[in-house]
Amino acid sequence: MFRVSNNLVGILNFVTFLLSIPILAGGIWLSRQADTECERWLDKPIIALGVFLMVVSIAGLIGACCRVSWLLWFYLLVMFLLIVLLFVFTIFVFAVTNKGAGEAVSNRGYKEYRLGDYSNWLQKRVTNTKNWNKIKSCLQDSKVCTSFADKFVNDNMEQFYAENLSALQSGCCKPSNDCNFTYVKPTEWTNNNTAVASSNPDCTTWSNDPNVLCFNCQSCKAGLLDNIKSNWKKVAIVNVIFLVFLVVVYSVGCCAFRNNRKDNAYWNRQ
Known part of the structure; x- marks a missing residue:
């Protein structure tokens, strides 16, 4: 019997896959339409983000819904690394933006x-x-x-x-x-x-x-730098919220991985 955690992971990754399409399309469009160096430097990170989300969401979707344990393991590994990197980046942002402010005249x-x-x-x-x-x-x-x-x-x-x-x-x-x-x-x-x-x-x-x-x-x-500081602090706050979401998804993914192993063990005994 299919488990709730597998369904939830599948739904979340399907939504992520749908979101990756406009992100990837936007990066490709920007690379073709950009006229200045300032506009062009954005296209590669956006394309990379779109491809990353698409690959990871497909791995999670197939791994959870089709009981492909190695794909789900890959998905969980990437998620774990993403959580660690995001946590380190958030701490770094708070550290480098704790100084500096405009002086009143x-x-x-x-x-x-x-x-x-x-x-x-x-x-x-x-x-x-x-x-x-x-x-x-x-x-x-x-x-x-x-x-x-x-x-x-x-x-x-x-x-x-x-x-x-x-x-x-x-x-x-x-x-x-x-x-x-x-x-x-x-x-x-x-x-x-x-x-x-x-x-x-x-x-x-x-x-x-x-x-x-x-x-x-x-x-x-x-x-x-003051402008960067203000924007980075906003990003750091969003990162904290996103980190909580990732930890929840990762926990559900671990449950789905455990379900896959139990289901695979059950079918191997038949």
Whole structure:
């Protein structure tokens, strides 16, 4: 008599198989339609995820429903490794995102971001020239500062200083408050010859050129890390929920594997 755990594992893996189809199709579509390097770097991970989900779900589906013990064993092994990797990754995410936050500035609606406030591991990733050149290209392609300039173009100085800017807008699209530049437009500032006197290296890095701005500044790298930190914490919370779900599925899969062995032993005695 077929067991409940086998049916449950079969249903869960059938649903997973159905989900893997649009994920795989989306990755293939992205690889053909992407115009920039920033878009193309996503296609391979998405395709890999789609193929992985499809293979594992088929193994679990056939192993549970057709009483193929070796396939179910393979499925459980992959699930166990996935649980371990996800657990380690979640701990790692919490560890590298426990430092760093924007600093409130007097009479400003936005915060300023300092690269040294974030974890050393994250700092090393963005201070690597090769990595940063790719990231900078993606930021420029996303037009984060172009949309920033268009949005606040009609602001006078008092209005602009009161705006609640995102970490990327504050770090990459305007000069640091330390520089004491004079506001003209959101991405245009007048240097009052204070850049040399300031201890902040970003003051000499800033340019009114829309293709340069503060994309090479430490504040831009810090703004990116603050954005990553926020997103990774959300991912970590989702991972915890997903881990609980995987542990439950793995437990049900173990029951199904035990049922397979009992059923196979029964039929071998007939």
